Amino acid sequence: MAVQEARQHGEHATACAGCADCGRAGHRRAVAAFLARRDELAAGHGVPAAVAHSPVAARQWVSDELAQSARAVTAHGREAGPARLDLVRRGTLRTVWGAVLALLLAQALTAVEAGWTGARTAGLCTALALAALLSAAAHAHRARGGLLAPLTGEDNRLSTTRAVAAAWLLLLSFSLVLLFLAARFPAPGPPAPAATAFDPARAAGLLAALALVAAVTVTARLVVAAGITAGRLQKVRADRPRAADLLCDDSGRACLADVQYLLVSGAVLVLTAAGLAHDPDRLPEVPWSLVLLLGVSAAWHLAAKCAEGVRPTIHSVVRSREAGDLDAPIRTGDDIEIRGRGFVPPGAGAPDPLTRLVVRIGAVHAHVPLVPVPGGFANPTDTALTVPLPADVEPGRVEVSVVTAAGTETNRVTIDVVD
DSSP states (O other): OOHHHHHHHHHHHHHHTTTTHHHHHHHHHHHHHHHHHHHHHHHOOOHHHHHOOOOHHHHHHHHHHHHHHHHHHHHHHHHHHHHHHHHHHHHHHHHHHHHHHHHHHHHHHHHHHHHOOOOHHHHHHHHHHHHHHHHHHHHHTGGGGGGGGBBBTTTSBBHHHHHHHHHHHHHHHHHHHHHHHHHHHHOOOOOOOOOHHHEEEEHHHHHOOOHHHHHHHHHHHHHHHHHHHHHHHHOOSSSSSSGGGGGGGSSOOOOOOHHHHHHHHHHHHHHHHHHHHHOTTTTOOOOHHHHHHHHHHHHHHHHHHTTEEEEEEEEEEOOOTTTTTTOOOOEEEEEEEEEOOOOSSSOSSHHHHHTTTTEEEEEEEEEEOOEEEEEEEEOSSSEEEEOOTTTTTOOOEEEEEEEEESEEEOOOOEEEEEO
């Protein structure tokens, strides 16, 4: 009976390979099982009797049990990843073609009294052409989420600067194609001079805005790369890109610099698009006051990028003292508490990244045990972590450092270990 159930489960898994619903359901079940197991162990239940008599052994067993459960959650997330990306790709394509349909309906409704014009035909043809090109690009990058692939950074999060630059580039492309097709569908009456449509003075604001957002995109990437190289900025890869990445930092908290840059850029972009809709025979004009506003917003965003991050640093290492324990020097087998900052970088608060936190004690690498509490973990934290001193550590002066989940190593602090 068990063999038959296993066979049926395997056939179902094979049939549902790549199924988004099954992948998400499996991931949700794994997350729910992990949370239930964490709260159960935090309450002191489920620990085997063989290790329950020893607090050190029980803590290590609990940590290993949670680490295995966290890896299972991560594995289910990876399995559901391709199906989620395919859903994202199809969703973006539906949005693109829905926008084309909305443009057609709007033109049809407004043309009831004014009549159909060549500009309407040019606008509809432009939308169809760009939608076809975007669909081809989404198909080429279908394994990485379609149209979201160019907007996704190396940390697998959506980039605010890339999204803003892509929106401005799309508007400029639409404007140029529209002007090209409008010349093929001239309006009744004397044609407008070509110099008027491509007036450099009129297009200067638009080009300045495009150059500004492009420079912000490149500069932000250089700032992030320099911060990672210097060890000041820690980047932990996300499990998947989310729309909230455009407004939040790596830890998922709303970032004011990102929010204001996205809102200001979006507002200027909408005003520019409205100007193009009002006068489709010429490039849209961006007033220099709006360009200046966009520049101030971009400067704020870049300044926040430069100030982002904190280098992981050990301030002190002390012997962890239990209630009723006597004061004593650090001996092999004791717990040591490492105090500092930056041990858990933004985005590394999930259980699986926490299991990758390592303390280097001389030549021994000690993994930091997970200590569950209801709703989270008491160890490790961003400012302190506790780890038992391994038996392989020789007495004497020993250097201690921490390697975070991002792979960044802290400074080294020397401690004295007595026999």
